[in-house]
Amino acid sequence: MHGGTLLTALGSVGCFLVLFGTTALADFPEPAKLPSNPELPDPLVMLNGERVKTKEDWVTKRRPELKELFQHYMYGHMPDAPGNVTFKTERTDKKYLDGKATKKEVTIAFGPPDTPKLHLLLVIPNDRKKPAPVFVGANFHGNYTVTKDPTIPLPTVWVPNGTKDIKDNRAAEAARGFQAAVWDIEDVLSRGYAVATFYCGDVDPDRADKREGVQAHVLNKGETKPGPNDWGSVAAWAWGIMRTVDYLVTDADLDKDRMIVVGHSRLGKAALVAGAFDERIAVVIPHQAGCGGTAPSRGKVGESVKRINTSFPHWFDANFKEFNDQVDRLPFDQNGLVALVAPRPVLFTNGVEDTWANPEGQFQVLQAADPVYRFLGVEGLEAKKMPEPGKLIDSRVGYHIRLGKHSMGKDDWKVWMDFADKHLGK
Numbered sequence: 001m002h003g004g005t006l007l008t009a010l011g012s013v014g015c016f017l018v019l020f021g022t023t024a025l026a027d028f029p030e031p032a033k034l035p036s037n038p039e040l041p042d043p044l045v046m047l048n049g050e051r052v053k054t055k056e057d058w059v060t061k062r063r064p065e066l067k068e069l070f071q072h073y074m075y076g077h078m079p080d081a082p083g084n085v086t087f088k089t090e091r092t093d094k095k096y097l098d099g100k101a102t103k104k105e106v107t108i109a110f111g112p113p114d115t116p117k118l119h120l121l122l123v124i125p126n127d128r129k130k131p132a133p134v135f136v137g138a139n140f141h142g143n144y145t146v147t148k149d150p151t152i153p154l155p156t157v158w159v160p161n162g163t164k165d166i167k168d169n170r171a172a173e174a175a176r177g178f179q180a181a182v183w184d185i186e187d188v189l190s191r192g193y194a195v196a197t198f199y200c201g202d203v204d205p206d207r208a209d210k211r212e213g214v215q216a217h218v219l220n221k222g223e224t225k226p227g228p229n230d231w232g233s234v235a236a237w238a239w240g241i242m243r244t245v246d247y248l249v250t251d252a253d254l255d256k257d258r259m260i261v262v263g264h265s266r267l268g269k270a271a272l273v274a275g276a277f278d279e280r281i282a283v284v285i286p287h288q289a290g291c292g293g294t295a296p297s298r299g300k301v302g303e304s305v306k307r308i309n310t311s312f313p314h315w316f317d318a319n320f321k322e323f324n325d326q327v328d329r330l331p332f333d334q335n336g337l338v339a340l341v342a343p344r345p346v347l348f349t350n351g352v353e354d355t356w357a358n359p360e361g362q363f364q365v366l367q368a369a370d371p372v373y374r375f376l377g378v379e380g381l382e383a384k385k386m387p388e389p390g391k392l393i394d395s396r397v398g399y400h401i402r403l404g405k406h407s408m409g410k411d412d413w414k415v416w417m418d419f420a421d422k423h424l425g426k
């Protein structure tokens with residue numbers, strides 16, 4: 001048990017929730033002591049076996065419990081928003097892209113002075129009468145790769161090798177704009193949306209061998225150094241998205257009620273975590289996020305929990321590794337994370353050839369989250385079976401699969417914008 005005042009005993013599995021001031025810390029059972037459940041656990045049943053009966057129970061008991069469970073057993077504990085987040089607009093160009101847009105580059109700083117800073121690239125359409133809805137998401141290689149703009153500085157932190165001239169994990173001029181088709185900014189602007197993106201490595205370079213991201217600097221309450229069940233990289237990237245949202249809600253050019261989080265693959269996992277934990281985000285679109293994101297941990301197709309924990313040990317916390325050979329003991333599955341998004345719209349998008357991300361299992365995750373949407377009095381997943389490729393299920397719990405492989409581009413953006421138009425209005 002952690003010290004402090006014991007407020008609630010959660011019963012059958014011997015679990016206690018203890019509050020320190022305002023922070024709830026859960027002392028949950030060891031993984032091996034959790035009951036085995038081969039099915040996706042019902043998000044409307046509490047850890048102690050009690051069924052959620054009212055919306056109030058959902059909001060005041062089960063939602064907080066699920067957030068604790070996901071942090072404790074999988075993603076690691078994320079610190080609260082730091083009180084000292086600051087924003088500095090480094091460059092503004094009101095005549096960007098031949099006058100079609102306004103570009104802003106904003107530095108987001110937090111924590112002690114040596115904490116890594118987040119560099120946000122924001123492109124906002126000029127042809128509009130109201131504040132713009134905005135897509136927000138992390139990118140894989142640096143802001144300078146998402147457009148050909150020569151003024152965007154190269155990241156100075158570690159970047160992945162293997163593309164263009166990038167060697168020794170240092171960003172290279174030759175890579176400028178090489179992700180422009182992935183981000184498709186001009187099309188997105190032409191449909192009235194703004195785009196906000198930052199390099200994921202600003203908050204956490206994706207390295208298994210070294211913790212050099214925000215986790216090393218921003219600690220959970222009461223700690224002097226990071227613990228084994230503190231946030232891994234997926235949670236750190238999600239936390240970075242939330243700090244970006246801290247800025248976005250202050251920008252009068254943007255509609256703070258129409259923010260959509262997107263992300264591809266590992267960054268799709270982060271998009272879903274951010275959407276689940278941050279209710280300021282209106283629509284959540286993880287793309288091909290797969291295991292550890294949108295695919296069931298209990299899935300039998302594609303990447304397994306054991307495999308992801310072995311290849312990418314830094315993405316999750318120490319507890320998650322305990323489930324490598326006993327995923328049936330996880331007290332939740334990814335439908336519980338979607339349930340945390342409810343009643344807000346969510347869309348999973350996939351590619352037929354991307355079986356590593358288990359597109360069918362993802363559909364089952366949505367089916368198993370649907371009851372929570374219904375319970376909260378809104379529409380859920382309006383499809384009984386997987387749609388054929390190219391047909392968008394655009395209900396509040398949405399799904400799409402297209403032909404093709406693991407990638408992100410124009411065709412995906414079109415689907416995301418159709419979904420956002422439907423749920424947020426044009």
Ligand code: GCU
Pocket residue numbers: 264265266267288289290291303308311356
């Ligand atoms: C690997 C990993 C996936 C991840 C993907 C990506 O394939 O196994 O879990 O989603 O990389 O981020 O591209």
